[in-house]
Amino acid sequence: MIYTFTANPSLDKLFILDKLLVGQYNRGEVARYDPGGKGINVSRCLKALGVESVVLGFFAGSTGDFLINSLRQHGLTVDPIIIDGESRSNITLIESATGQMTKLNEYGPVVDYEAHQSILKKISEKTQIGDIWIISGSALPGLPDDFYASMIEVIKKHGGLTFLDTSGKWLIHGYQATPNLLRINTLEAEIALNRKLTTREELYKAIRMISKRGISLTVISMGSRGALLTDSKSLYDVTAPKVDEKTTVGAGDAMMAMIVYGYVHGWSLEKIAVWSVAAGSASVMQEGTATVTSEQVQPLLDRVNVKKLIIPLMIRIK
Numbered sequence: 001m002i003y004t005f006t007a008n009p010s011l012d013k014l015f016i017l018d019k020l021l022v023g024q025y026n027r028g029e030v031a032r033y034d035p036g037g038k039g040i041n042v043s044r045c046l047k048a049l050g051v052e053s054v055v056l057g058f059f060a061g062s063t064g065d066f067l068i069n070s071l072r073q074h075g076l077t078v079d080p081i082i083i084d085g086e087s088r089s090n091i092t093l094i095e096s097a098t099g100q101m102t103k104l105n106e107y108g109p110v111v112d113y114e115a116h117q118s119i120l121k122k123i124s125e126k127t128q129i130g131d132i133w134i135i136s137g138s139a140l141p142g143l144p145d146d147f148y149a150s151m152i153e154v155i156k157k158h159g160g161l162t163f164l165d166t167s168g169k170w171l172i173h174g175y176q177a178t179p180n181l182l183r184i185n186t187l188e189a190e191i192a193l194n195r196k197l198t199t200r201e202e203l204y205k206a207i208r209m210i211s212k213r214g215i216s217l218t219v220i221s222m223g224s225r226g227a228l229l230t231d232s233k234s235l236y237d238v239t240a241p242k243v244d245e246k247t248t249v250g251a252g253d254a255m256m257a258m259i260v261y262g263y264v265h266g267w268s269l270e271k272i273a274v275w276s277v278a279a280g281s282a283s284v285m286q287e288g289t290a291t292v293t294s295e296q297v298q299p300l301l302d303r304v305n306v307k308k309l310i311i312p313l314m315i316r317i318k
Contacts, residue, residue: 002046002132002260005119005151006039006057007139008108009067010090012249014287019095020102028093031287035067036090038136038165041250043076045257045279048291051264054079056122058140060109061086081119085109092249101247111142120154129159132260135174136165136253148174165256167191175213182210183219183256203228204235204309217269219259221252221280226305229273234308236273241303245284254283254292274304 012035017028035044043053059068059080064087071078088106095101127133133155139147148170152162164171164179167188175182175192189206190197197203203220211218211232220228226240258279262272278300282292 001126001128002051002053002134002264003126004039004043004046004053004055004134004136006037006055006137007111007143007147008088008137009035009037009040009057009059009064010088010106010108011063011067012036012090012092014092014094014247016094016096019097020093020100035070036250038253038256039134040067040071041253042134042136042257042260043071044074044291045250045254046260047074047076048293049257049261051257051261052077053134056119057081058083058109058111058115058119059087060084063087063089079122081115081122083109083111083115092247094247099245101249103249108140111140116143116147120150123151123154124158127155127158127160131155131158131160132163132264133160134163134165134256134260135179136256138166138168139170145169146173149177152177152179163256163260165252175210178214180215181217181219181259182215183221183252183259184210185221185223185252189220200237204237207235208232217259219255219276221255223248223251227255227273227277227280229269229276231269234269236270237307237309238273238277239305239307240277240281241300243281243285243300246287248284251280251283255280257292258297270306270308274301274306278304 014032015028016031043055046053055076055078060083068078068080088108091104093102135148155162162179163181164174165183171188197206207218207220207228207230211230217231226238229236255276258276278297279292281300282296
């Protein structure tokens, strides 16, 4: 079974306006309403790719009810933890004249100790050998800094696999718990290693250092520049195709979904690398937090450049 965990689900609203006038009245067209949160985005993309998953997370208030019902109407299985408060709404503003994007994200409700313990208990009860848990996004106020690390430890204890995609303090603690897969961006890699990474060669060394902790698959996403992937045996440098970007919201989640898809279908690392980068590129061509399908990804495959690198002996980054 595949599970996605979204600690902080959201209702994502996309507004399109001619130009954002700071300090003035703005009127824009509401282009989309989408259920959001990184784990939810991964589940939606997996569904579009024909792979079933179970959505878990904390949901609150009328917005939480709306999100649960919307996901179920789209054929997703949801196993919610209901908490007090109100699930957040996130607003993305896109200027049609310039394409510039501005995001306004709420913090989300506060989680109490009882809810914190209930999700760990649920994970312990559900996890079976070989299950995949995708832990994505930020956590809610009230959760301890090592919450994701605790999740990883519980899942590993029961024989499950953990795929982690987060940032900040959640990344620092989660990374130290050694997930099976870690997907981060360049900035997050700098935080994890506490050093600046400015060249591709430094990123090559960085991804090797991170994977040395015992992480089976490490991915450093570089946005429009592509990504690096290593399983500690092979290292691939993948250059993304140039596309017309509408929004980058959800691109990393589309990439994660394709990695999971390739993993469950037994693909080689090289094929996973090419398809996942193409999926991220296909995602930025859509409006809002949209899903991507194989039919949208396939035309981009020939435009993805992949290079397999010889893994050198570890050299300390100075």
